[in-house]
Amino acid sequence: EIVMTQSPATLSLSPGDRATLSCRASESVGSYVAWLQQKPGQAPRILIYDTSIRATGIPARFSGSGSGTDFTLTISSLEPEDSAVYYCQQRSTGVTFGQGTRLDIK
Amino acid sequence: QVQLQESGPQLVKPSETLSLTCTVSGGSISSGAYFWTWFRQPPGKTLEWIGYIYSDGSPYYNPSLESRVTISLDTSESQFSLQLYSVTAVDTAVYYCSRLRCSSSCSRGGIFDIWGQGTRLTVSS
Numbered sequence: 001e002i003v004m005t006q007s008p009a010t011l012s013l014s015p016g017d018r019a020t021l022s023c024r025a026s027e028s029v030g031s032y033v034a035w036l037q038q039k040p041g042q043a044p045r046i047l048i049y050d051t052s053i054r055a056t057g058i059p060a061r062f063s064g065s066g067s068g069t070d071f072t073l074t075i076s077s078l079e080p081e082d083s084a085v086y087y088c089q090q091r092s093t094g095v096t097f098g099q100g101t102r103l104d105i106k
Numbered sequence: 107q108v109q110l111q112e113s114g115p116q117l118v119k120p121s122e123t124l125s126l127t128c129t130v131s132g133g134s135i136s137s138g139a140y141f142w143t144w145f146r147q148p149p150g151k152t153l154e155w156i157g158y159i160y161s162d163g164s165p166y167y168n169p170s171l172e173s174r175v176t177i178s179l180d181t182s183e184s185q186f187s188l189q190l191y192s193v194t195a196v197d198t199a200v201y202y203c204s205r206l207r208c209s210s211s212c213s214r215g216g217i218f219d220i221w222g223q224g225t226r227l228t229v230s231s
Contacts, residue, residue, distance in 0.1 A: 001169075001170070030214065030215075031215070032214045032215040034217065034218070036218070042223075043202055043221040043222065043223055043224050044153065044202075044218075044221060045221070046217055046218055046219055049209065049215070049216065049217040049218075050209050050210070050215045050216075050217075053209070053217075055217060055219060056219075087152060087153060089153075089218075091206075091214055091215055091216060092214050092215075094155065094168060094169070095155035095168075096155065097152045097153045097154070097155075098152065099152050100152055
């Protein structure tokens, strides 16, 4: 099974800051990484797929990059509503998720 | 606009079989390059892929659950279903259905673009 490791576990930032969330795969997953956002009590919501493609309706402040084993989600200017848990996910072999990064906006 | 809705019991006894259904509205379940997917999320933990079924009826399962899982498609009812056998307390979770839309390839990548709201399951006697 491909293990996805996210860092940091928790991130506390202020509105307007830039957030950088990292995800490392235990083996190469090519470009087949997605990022999802989950707020308490809600289903996950897709933000980015195939490393860097923004899903429909996702603001341009969300961007993804990387390849092989190292991937990054960047939120360029944080809004209060960006408080959530963010998961990376691979679909190169099966489907697995990282443990999540909790982003707090204060 | 395609929407998904899970339905099923909230409580199942240990050793019994869990049966959940996902109803697809606003689109066809049997056409297009889509995989109809089940995930689960134990309390406070990350998401786990259970498996999916392609629109042609071919299922694919997480190897860690494969011996206990069946996913099936009912095109007449526009539903897909999950059966999980011999449940235990570790199967307690929120269960989500979702749609995977193929992107450049159906064998890799793609986007889980639509999700149900989730249904909470507790396994307890």
